[in-house]
Amino acid sequence: MIDDNQIIPLIRENVEKGFRLLMAKYKEPVYWHIRRLVVSHDDAQDATQDTFLRIFRSFSQYSGEGSFKAWVFRIATNEALRLLGRSQGKAILSLDEIPQVTITMKADEYFDFSNAEAIHLQEAITTLPTKQQLAFNLRYYDDLSYKEIATVTNSTEATVKANYHFAKEKIIKYMNTKNL
């Protein structure tokens, strides 16, 4: 497992080597995080590339204090919200809105129809307001702490905990209706 404390000084010392290490650790988590928000593979690909280029351009702005993982996921989240906002004629999607994804889940070319339970779980997640989706996804899939999620969403730990709790309850309710 690559440690963030290896990545940060290496980027400062040799940007190409450091970035190679960053990509090795974060390319998949960042892509899947964005994909869960935007649903479409093509959109997720674009937003993931934009995320890493933005990390490259703004790396000097990372102070070294606070979680690097949270900083990376914050940039990834902003890129996803920017992309979703653009499709709705806005600069960026608000955290209080429910994302209107540009493509229905099953219309995407890169989709596995065989796993009904996984499909229902993603359906349940995509019906949540953005801040609840973020709290649930970042905790459930990416194992971020409440404090790190608060950094990503620019809120407090208490708010994140409440959003995670509401999200989980709504998902359970939805999954129970599916008689799985």
Next chain:
Amino acid sequence: MEQNYDFSRIGKQMPYTVPDGFFEKLEENVMNEVKAQSAKKKATIVRMAIRAALAIAACIALFLVVKEVLPLGHDTVTDDFENVELAFNNLSTEDQDYLLEVYQEELILENNLNDLNDLNNEESI
């Protein structure tokens, strides 16, 4: 809270897939862009350093030219008076007297002209 649904059954499985070799291609695309932007950044820094060095060199050259061609004000005045004084002292006593006489005559003439102008002005009023 309803607790019938068990998350551990599904874990982190998702219905989303990616094309074969997608992540390798994604990494290469990003790295190529990073290398290109990094080279561009370095070139910009070198260009800025060269411009700064040229600007400094131009300032130094301009300063040297100005110093050579246009002697600075205060010292020049002092030097000029010193030169005049030196030249005056080198003259013979007769010449010195002659110059002083001419200078005094000029002063008297200038004073007379001023008086005449004042008189004309009073008459016109």
